Amino acid sequence: MRQFARPSLGLLSRILAILLLTVIIEFGVSTLLYERASQFSVRDDEARRLAEHLVISRRLIAERPVAERLAMAAQLTTDRYLMRWEGRVTSPPPLATELAGMRRQIIAWEPALASADLRLQLTSPGRRSVVSGGLRLPDDSWVYFRTRTPIVGLNLTTERILQALAPAVALIVMGGLLMQRTLQPLRRLAAAAEQMGSGTSVHVEEEGPTDVVRVVRAFNTMQDRIHQLINDRTQGLFAVGHDMRTPLSRLKLRADAIPDTQVRHAIRGDIHEMEAMVGSLLAYLGGDDDPENPAHIDLAVTCATIADDAADNGATVIYNGPDHLEMVLRRSAIKRAITNLVDNSLHYGTRATLSIMVDDFWVYLNIDDDGPGIPADKTDLVIQPFVRLDPARQRDTKGFGLGLAIVADTVAREGGRLSLSNRPEGGLRAQIMLPRR
Known part of the structure; x- marks a missing residue:
C-alpha cells in the first residue's frame, strides 16, 4: 500500500505566515499601548x-x-x-x-x-x-x-519604552524559535552531507515543509546511488587486482626460466613496473575503503626503520629526529606514504634525509633530497593524480603518477596536509604536517 506524505506548507509559505503572525500581534500590542499612553499620559x-x-x-x-x-x-x-x-x-x-x-x-x-x-x-x-x-x-x-x-513624558521615555520593547523582543524570540523549528530539517541535512563527505552513510528523516522534504528525499536518493557506485567500483577493483596479479605471477615464474641473464632481468623489471602500476592504481582508487583503523605507533621508529631498509638496499637515506614519538595513525598507510616520498627522492636525487620536528600542535616530517626540484608554480599541480611534469621522462617513471596523490590522500585522512617546496641549497622538500593528538 502506497503511503502519501501529509500535506504541508512550503518553506516560503511558512516564513510568510510567521512574519504575518508577528506583524499582527505587534500591531495589536502597539495599538493597545498607544491607547493606554493617550489616556494616562x-x-x-x-x-x-x-x-x-x-x-x-x-x-x-x-x-x-x-x-x-x-x-x-x-x-x-x-x-x-x-x-x-x-x-x-x-x-x-x-x-x-x-x-x-x-x-x-x-x-x-x-x-x-x-x-x-x-x-x-x-x-x-x-x-x-x-x-x-x-x-x-x-x-x-x-x-x-x-x-x-x-x-x-517621564513614563514614555523609560517605562513605556521598555513596555513597548518587551512584546517586540518576545515576538523576535518566538519568531526565532519557530524559524529554528522550521529549518531544523535543513540543519540535519547539512550535518548528514558533512558525514557523507567523510565516507559515512546517514539517512535523513523526510520531514518538515514540502520543499525541504523534496530536498531531503533527493539527498537520500543521491546518497544511496553514490554508495552503490562506490561499492561496485570496490568490487571491480578487487576483481581487477586479483585477475592481473595472477598472470603477473606466472610471468615471473616463466622469466626465471630464461637462460639469458640480461633478458631475464629486463623482463623482471617490466613485471615489477606493472605490479607497481597496478598497486598504485588500486591504492588510489580504493583509498576510501581502507579497512585499517588508527592505532598507537611510534612514528620516529617507523621513519628510522624506513631509512635503515633503504640503506640496506644500497641507498643513502639518513634519519634525524627523536628516538621515540608516539602517535595515533594508520600504521600501514602512513608507512606507505613515507616510503613513497623516500622512493621519489631517491628516483630524482642521490640521497634523502628524513627529519622530524615537533611543536605544541603539529608534527613536521620532512623528506629532503638533492634532486633538481620542481618549478615553484608547479608544486600544487604535481600532487594531482596522473600528472607528470616532464613528458620526456614519463616512460622512465613507474606507475601512473599517483604516488604523491596517494600520499596527499593518506595524510588528509589523518587530519594533516602535504606540501612541496624547493630548498634554498637545492633539491626538494616534501613536508608532512600531522596534528598532535
Missing part, C-alpha cells in the same frame, strides 16, 4: 499630588482679601509648583486638548475643581514636558500655576 502619583495642591491653593487664596492674595500665592509656591494670582484677566489661558485626559483625571480626584474652569497647557523645554494652567476663583480672578519639574 501622566503618572498617577504626580497627577494626584497636583490635584491636591490646586484645590488647597484655590481655597486659601479665595479666602484671603484681594490685597493679600499675591502674598498667599507666593507662600503656596513650592519646589514643585509655582503659584501666581492675577486680579484681571483679559483672556483665560487656552485649554490643551492633549491634556484633556489629565484634566478629567484631576477633576475626578478633586470634584471641587469642576467649577473652577481648570485650564491646562503643555510646555516642552526639551524632550520632557511641564504643565501650566489656571483656575478661576469665585470672583472671576485667576490663579496661575506651573510645575517646576517635568511630569509629562
